Amino acid sequence: MEPKQISIxxxxxxxxxxxxxxxxxxQMNIDMGRHEEAKNLIRTYSQKCTQFFDVNNIGLYNTNEWIQTFSxxxxxxxxEVQTTLLKRGAERYDSPLQEYLKRFIDTMYPLLKGYQEQILSVHLYSHDVLEVQVELVGEWTSYTWIDESFTDLFRVExxxxxxxxxxxxxxxxxxxx
Structure with missing residues (x-):
């Protein structure tokens, strides 16, 4: 399984x-009289837009592009993306973070098995420092992720x-x- 190259x-x-x-x-939910469900969908889509702007506002433009084109x-x-972004100024971390996330999924993607549900969760958190929680759940051929070839900008836990x-x-x- 190789990732697909995409054009603008x-x-x-x-x-x-x-x-x-x-x-x-x-519209379908409104037509069916399911107004609460329609409101929930609007909240969900609004939250996704807010996350997009939050990630851009802290300076993670390349990372945001990778997130938005991931699917x-x-x-x-x-x-699945979560954001708790309280502080700006993460521009210097952008390219290394995007490259690390891409390298991780590029390594794991070919190893994924069949039609199992595979979920990558990324939680971006910025308070005093930028933290990124990454979790991949699914099924793949045996592999141990040990990539610590990272810049001095991050440590891996x-x-x-x-x-x-x-x-x-x-x-x-x-x-x-």
Whole structure:
């Protein structure tokens, strides 16, 4: 399983397709009298937009692009993103973070087995320092993720590494300004 290369046109097409699908889903719920469900969908889509702007606002532009195009390049894995971004000034961490996340999923993606549910969770947290919690849950051929070839900008804390779950945290070595 190799990740798919994507063009700007494909990104725009995918975005417009998702936008129309989301509007149709909201309209369908309204037509069926399911107003609370329609409101919940609007909240969910609004939260996704807020996360996009939050990640951009702290300076993680390349990382955000990778997050936003993830499902197009890695269609066998679901991505769940959480943000708790309280402080700005993470620009210097952007490219190394995006490269590390890409290297991780590029390594794991070919090892994924069959039609099992594969979920990559990424939680971006910034208070005094930037922390990124990463967890991959699914099924893959036996592999141990040991990539510590990282810049001096982050340290890696391994939390779990089994045949169905890999969990680690990237912690910036310096405080955000």
């Amino acid at each position: 046109n494909e990104v725009l097409r995918h975005t417009m397709h998702d936008f129309l699908n989301n509007l149709h889903l909201i 197009m390049a890695y269609n066998k894995v679901s991505l 391994k939390e779990m590494n089994t045949e169905s779950r890999i969990k680690f945290k990237l912690i910036a070595t310096e405080r955000l300004e």
